[in-house]
Amino acid sequence: MSAPLLSLESAGTVDGTPPRPDASAPADVGRPDRRSWPRRVVVAASYLLVPLLLLLIWDRAVAAGWIPSTLIASPGQAAEQFFTLLREGTLADHTRISVGRLLQGFAIGSLLGIIVGTAVGTSRVAARLVEPTVVTLIPIPAVAWVPLLIVLFGIGELSKVLVIAIGSFCTLFLHTSHGVRSADRKLIEVAAVLEKGRFELVRRVLLPSALPEIFAAMRIAMALSWALLIVAEVVASSSGLGWLIWDARNFSRPADMIVAMAVTGLLGKLSDVLLGLLAKRVLRWRDTYGG
Amino acid sequence: MTDLLEVAIDGKSVRVMRRSRQILGPVRFGVPQGEFVSIVGPSGCGKTTLLRCIAGLDREFSGRISVGGERVRGPGLDRGVVFQEPRLMPWMSVRDNVLFAAPERTDAARRRVDELLALVGLRGFEEHWPKQLSGGMAQRGGLARALFNVPRLLLLDEPFGALDNFTRARMQQELLRIVASEHLTALFVTHDIDEAVMLSDRVFVMGLNPGTIVEEVAVDLAHPRDRNDLAFVALRAQVERLLPEGQTAVAA
Amino acid sequence: MHHETPVRRPRRRLALAPLAALILVLAAFAAGCGSSDDSSATAASGGGGSASAPETIKVGSFSKAVDYAPYLIARKKGWFEEEFAKDNVKLEFKEYDSAPSITEAFGSNRADFVFLAEVPALIVQAAKIPVRVSKISAAIPFTAVVAPDSDIQTPADFKGKKIGVLTGTGSHYGLLKVLSEAGLSPGDVEIVNLAPDDAKAAFESGGIDVWAVWPPYVQQEEVAGQGRIVEGGDDARIFSILAVRGGFYDEHPEQVERFHAVLDRARTWLKDNPDEAKAIVADELGFDKPIIDASWAVNDWDAPLDEAIVSDFQSRAEFLKDGGFVTRRVDVAEENFVALPEG
Numbered sequence: 001m002s003a004p005l006l007s008l009e010s011a012g013t014v015d016g017t018p019p020r021p022d023a024s025a026p027a028d029v030g031r032p033d034r035r036s037w038p039r040r041v042v043v044a045a046s047y048l049l050v051p052l053l054l055l056l057i058w059d060r061a062v063a064a065g066w067i068p069s070t071l072i073a074s075p076g077q078a079a080e081q082f083f084t085l086l087r088e089g090t091l092a093d094h095t096r097i098s099v100g101r102l103l104q105g106f107a108i109g110s111l112l113g114i115i116v117g118t119a120v121g122t123s124r125v126a127a128r129l130v131e132p133t134v135v136t137l138i139p140i141p142a143v144a145w146v147p148l149l150i151v152l153f154g155i156g157e158l159s160k161v162l163v164i165a166i167g168s169f170c171t172l173f174l175h176t177s178h179g180v181r182s183a184d185r186k187l188i189e190v191a192a193v194l195e196k197g198r199f200e201l202v203r204r205v206l207l208p209s210a211l212p213e214i215f216a217a218m219r220i221a222m223a224l225s226w227a228l229l230i231v232a233e234v235v236a237s238s239s240g241l242g243w244l245i246w247d248a249r250n251f252s253r254p255a256d257m258i259v260a261m262a263v264t265g266l267l268g269k270l271s272d273v274l275l276g277l278l279a280k281r282v283l284r285w286r287d288t289y290g291g
Numbered sequence: 292m293t294d295l296l297e298v299a300i301d302g303k304s305v306r307v308m309r310r311s312r313q314i315l316g317p318v319r320f321g322v323p324q325g326e327f328v329s330i331v332g333p334s335g336c337g338k339t340t341l342l343r344c345i346a347g348l349d350r351e352f353s354g355r356i357s358v359g360g361e362r363v364r365g366p367g368l369d370r371g372v373v374f375q376e377p378r379l380m381p382w383m384s385v386r387d388n389v390l391f392a393a394p395e396r397t398d399a400a401r402r403r404v405d406e407l408l409a410l411v412g413l414r415g416f417e418e419h420w421p422k423q424l425s426g427g428m429a430q431r432g433g434l435a436r437a438l439f440n441v442p443r444l445l446l447l448d449e450p451f452g453a454l455d456n457f458t459r460a461r462m463q464q465e466l467l468r469i470v471a472s473e474h475l476t477a478l479f480v481t482h483d484i485d486e487a488v489m490l491s492d493r494v495f496v497m498g499l500n501p502g503t504i505v506e507e508v509a510v511d512l513a514h515p516r517d518r519n520d521l522a523f524v525a526l527r528a529q530v531e532r533l534l535p536e537g538q539t540a541v542a543a
Numbered sequence: 544m545h546h547e548t549p550v551r552r553p554r555r556r557l558a559l560a561p562l563a564a565l566i567l568v569l570a571a572f573a574a575g576c577g578s579s580d581d582s583s584a585t586a587a588s589g590g591g592g593s594a595s596a597p598e599t600i601k602v603g604s605f606s607k608a609v610d611y612a613p614y615l616i617a618r619k620k621g622w623f624e625e626e627f628a629k630d631n632v633k634l635e636f637k638e639y640d641s642a643p644s645i646t647e648a649f650g651s652n653r654a655d656f657v658f659l660a661e662v663p664a665l666i667v668q669a670a671k672i673p674v675r676v677s678k679i680s681a682a683i684p685f686t687a688v689v690a691p692d693s694d695i696q697t698p699a700d701f702k703g704k705k706i707g708v709l710t711g712t713g714s715h716y717g718l719l720k721v722l723s724e725a726g727l728s729p730g731d732v733e734i735v736n737l738a739p740d741d742a743k744a745a746f747e748s749g750g751i752d753v754w755a756v757w758p759p760y761v762q763q764e765e766v767a768g769q770g771r772i773v774e775g776g777d778d779a780r781i782f783s784i785l786a787v788r789g790g791f792y793d794e795h796p797e798q799v800e801r802f803h804a805v806l807d808r809a810r811t812w813l814k815d816n817p818d819e820a821k822a823i824v825a826d827e828l829g830f831d832k833p834i835i836d837a838s839w840a841v842n843d844w845d846a847p848l849d850e851a852i853v854s855d856f857q858s859r860a861e862f863l864k865d866g867g868f869v870t871r872r873v874d875v876a877e878e879n880f881v882a883l884p885e886g
Contacts, residue, residue: 045564045565048565049564049565052565052569068650068651068672069671070646070650070670070671070672071646071647071650071670147741147744150741150744150745150750151744151748154745154748154749154750155705155707155735155737155745155750155751156750186374186376186378187378187380189348189366189372189374189378190372190374190378190380190391190436192348192365192366193346193347193348193366193367193368193370193371193372194368194391194392194440195366195367195368204380204391205380208380208382209382211382234736235737235741236707236735236736236737236741236745236750237735237736238733238734238735238736243736246736247710247736249643250641250642250643250666250710250711250736251642251666251669251710251711251863251868251869252643252646252666252667252669252670252869252870253868253869253870255870284420285381285382285383285420285421285422286381286422287381287420287421287422
């Protein structure tokens with residue numbers, strides 16, 4: 001029975017099926033081959049079906065007068081206005097300003113939320129000091145902060161960025177502290193047995209363990225940030241996509257309004273997709289059902 | 292010469308729905324340096340609890356446990372633990388998981404990691420994610436990690452349960468070799484009597500309700516041991532007689 | 544650990560369903576797409592003739608302003624109810640805080656008479672929702688407040704400043720007019736959209752340098768020592784008017800007449816009893832009496848609704864279109880935007 005060391009190396013194959021080096025593909029159990037051409041066309045069709053149906057209903061509704069064309073423009077008019085605004089450069093200007101505010105607010109809020117959430121989740125002292133206050137303030141909708149922020153910080157960029165930051169902070173704080181507290185006790189015991197200090201425990205066990213939830217929270221926070229951006233830009237602004245939506249509504253320029261809304265929606269979707277891709281890369285170690 | 296491990300537990304109870312249940316009764320024993328001791332018993336007898344108390348992960352008991360003369364107050368590097376589950380960090384590669392045991396990630400540490408991985412038969416899988424390993428392979432990774440710091444006392448909780456016969460036999464031999472060459476002391480929990488007799492110098496038999504050491508069986512056979520040997524078979528039968536009927540696992 | 548289960552063959556019929564449905568949708572779209580015309584269905588039906596009296600008359604006003612005085616007085620004294628009870632017509636009164644809500648109310652027939660400035664009314668008309676301007680409550684000059692110690696003396700000094708104004712109002716138009724008269728373009732200043740409540744906070748905390756707004760808001764700051772008033776010239780006058788929903792005007796001319804009669808009564812009474820009138824306005828708007836006292840003088844209660852108004856409104860309509868605010872150039876005369884009184 002004293003087999004040479006080398007034979008143990010092949011032990012991997014004796015247990016059962018050898019593991020695939022690239023096991024990050026989803027368990028495509030029972031699904032037909034995705035790569036055939038007819039299949040691809042059908043898949044594309046299913047994605048497009050509902051949006052096109054909605055566009056059709058919208059177009060018919062405006063043409064038939066079910067919706068007053070003074071308040072809502074038809075898809076055709078909106079498309080036309082989109083190119084006009086694009087050509088004039090207005091769209092680019094407002095988009096750039098809005099995206100800038102959004103990214104600043106999202107970044108600041110998320111970062112702070114993760115830091116404070118980690119502190120509260122890992123330290124009882126921090127939790128006792130910080131948590132009661134934060135938890136009481138979180139239910140206040142971020143939009144309710146707008147008047148106070150305007151009084152404190154004026155009507156410039158800062159108050160808008162702060163509204164967004166508050167929204168992101170609340171989301172990330174909640175999910176980070178929860179994610180950290182949900183870390184598997186079994187893994188924490190491993191760290192304890194290896195005499196890992198608190199800092200290393202947080203950095204190499206608790207935070208990575210909370211990463212899936214943190215990424216999920218970031219996507220939620222991103223969607224929330226877009227909503228808050230628009231609201232903040234309606235109240236006291238002279239630029240941005242939200243301002244454009246309000247101004248268009250104010251002066252009954254329905255095509256402009258639709259264009260601004262559509263651009264906002266598309267950018268929102270784009271930012272979500274980007275976050276999703278980032279999450280997929282960072283979290284590629286996960287062993288979960290892909291849907 | 293004092294024993295490396297001295298266990299003097301008076302008892303441990305837990306509260307379950309307003310009622311007190313005694314998990315462990317009085318447990319007293321000593322293990323000298325270099326000895327390999329197995330603890331066998333039916334499920335629920337508290338052998339894992341006992342191991343956790345020695346590891347320092349469970350401090351809710353009355354009594355005293357000391358290692359090397361010093362009282363155990365919590366987990367430590369001097370007591371390496373191989374758990375029942377692999378407990379690898381999912382976000383670290385196999386290599387990084389073993390490297391996690393290193394106080395500092397030096398080049399020497401990295402070399403040692405690779406050696407250990409080769410030792411447990413995981414060479415070629417260093418960069419894999421834990422999710423890509425079979426249960427047995429992951430468990431071997433956990434063993435490599437526990438061995439990194441050459442702990443004076445190695446505590447193992449049914450570490451080879453998930454392995455097939457062939458691999459388990461090889462791992463048992465590897466374990467014996469490492470323990471011998473590094474002069475480790477080992478405390479090995481298992482429900483497999485064959486395994487206990489194969490590996491140990493002494494086998495402690497634990498009973499249920501409350502958990503106590505019912506009997507000690509000394510195993511004086513020379514290594515390598517043959518499970519078909521008469522003396523082996525006799526010892527095995529002796530141990531089995533001590534266990535409650537129908538509550539043991541037959542050698543798998 | 545990762546075993547393969549046998550692959551199932553896809554059921555072909557189900558897989559093709561989305562594709563078939565998509566083709567159908569595209570076909571329907573293509574068929575209908577060419578004919579998407581702008582049929583605004585809110586044009587008034589047929590002319591004249593007294594239709595039977597409506598059950599309820601819905602009256603509204605845009606924000607709070609001293610120049611609504613005739614309306615406020617008549618409402619407080621119950622003269623509307625007196626007049627319309629003869630036909631068992633009820634009245635509903637409402638305050639709007641944004642121009643779009645007024646546009647939408649007119650557009651969905653949820654408002655019949657609204658008191659507002661001429662600019663918001665033009666915006667409604669430009670959106671192809673017909674309204675008729677049938678009365679002028681008062682004409683006022685363009686006004687703005689600046690900090691008492693500010694170095695701003697005239698609109699020319701607005702250059703480079705932050706100006707708060709509710710966009711789409713007479714004040715907004717007035718602001719743009721005084722800027723152009725001072726040789727400034729909108730790019731020379733920063734115009735921030737702020738409703739009166741938000742603007743008040745911003746102005747008092749120094750967030751904006753200039754607050755372009757109408758009485759009593761400007762006087763409120765002045766009386767409190769928080770601001771100094773800057774006025775614009777004659778060309779930047781603002782008209783506080785009554786706008787009647789086009790459909791209502793055509794279907795119920797006699798109700799419109801009676802409504803006018805009530806307002807005329809109120810205007811006469813207002814000039815004969817100024818002090819009491821101010822008290823009522825103060826009460827209805829929720830401002831202190833001294834503020835209303837200070838706001839009274841700038842209102843020209845006798846501004847006539849005549850041909851000059853028609854051409855004045857036309858130039859405003861052009862301004863709105865050329866400035867890119869609205870998408871349509873209103874033809875004031877052609878569309879009967881102004882309903883001149885007979886005789």
